Structures are given as C-alpha cells and as structure tokens.
Amino acid sequence: MLRCLRLPRAVGAATRRLRFSTKDDAPKPIPTTDDEWKAKLTPWEYRVLRQKGTEPPGSGPLNKHFEKGTYVCAGCHTPLYSSAHKFDSGCGWPAFYDALPSAISWVPDSDGQRTEIVCAVCHGHMGHVFENEGFPTPTNHRHCVNSISIKFKADET
Secondary structure, eight states, rough: EOOOOOOOOGGGGGTTTTEEEETOEEEEEEOOOHHHHHHOOOOOHHHHHHTOOOTTTTTSSSTOOOSEEEEEEETTEEEEEEEEGEEEOOSSSSSSOOOOOTTEEEETTSSSSSSEEEEETTTOOOEEEEEOOOOOOOSSSEEEEOGEEEEEOOOOO
C-alpha cells in the first residue's frame, strides 16, 4: 500500500511533493514540468491526465473490473478510490460514488456545465463528477473516471 506524506507548509513546496513507498521508503518526486510528465507517461496517459482528454467509452480495462482493492492515480500513485465505492453505471467508464478522504479535488469547468475531478496530489485529470442522476448510491454522486487515469492495486491477503 502506498501512502502520501503531507508536511507543513513551512517545509517548502519541493519537499511537499515527495512521496514515500512503504516498501523502500525512498523519496519519489512527482514530476513538475511538462517534459518530466511526458517522460513518465505514455502519450495517451499524458493526453488524458495532463491535457484533460477523455478515452472512448467502453475502451478502458477497468470499466467492468470489480476485484477488491484500491485504485491509485496513474500519474503519482496516490490512492484515490476503494473498490467498495465502485459501481456499474453503464456509462462506459469506471464509476465510483465516493473517493478516499482528501484524495480528489473538484474543479468547476470553465463553462460551468460540469465539475472536473483531479488527483489532489498531482492534479492529474481523472474525469468528471455528476450529481443527482438517480443511481442508488449513498452519496448520489457518480465519479466518471477515465480508466487510463487510474491503476488497480489488489488487496493483500
């Protein structure tokens, strides 16, 4: 399981961007420049995560995936969603009714029509959140997430 270390503001922006793995505790800096992101991500991941693209509906491998585990950001590996919050919305993209605490930020689109959801750590584009669509979920929210924006980590048994 990966964990994000949050440090006080006084420590400095560069230090706050470090991530630590429970396996080796070695710092892993999150890319900060466009060139660093291009080197880290595939062209399609870059298009979706950094340029707010959208994968075609039904094209992602995680749409109909329902194993127990955690979905992490494909850009920085921050845990974002629990499989317990995933549901089949029939929309063609992975759907979650809630995110892990403080993992996702909501950003209104410039046209005011939708609300974008981004990783709270690296600000990678996940997709959009929709409300009051009538799905039988506890939050009445649907996080419509690009499959390419997330990676799955199975629960350790």
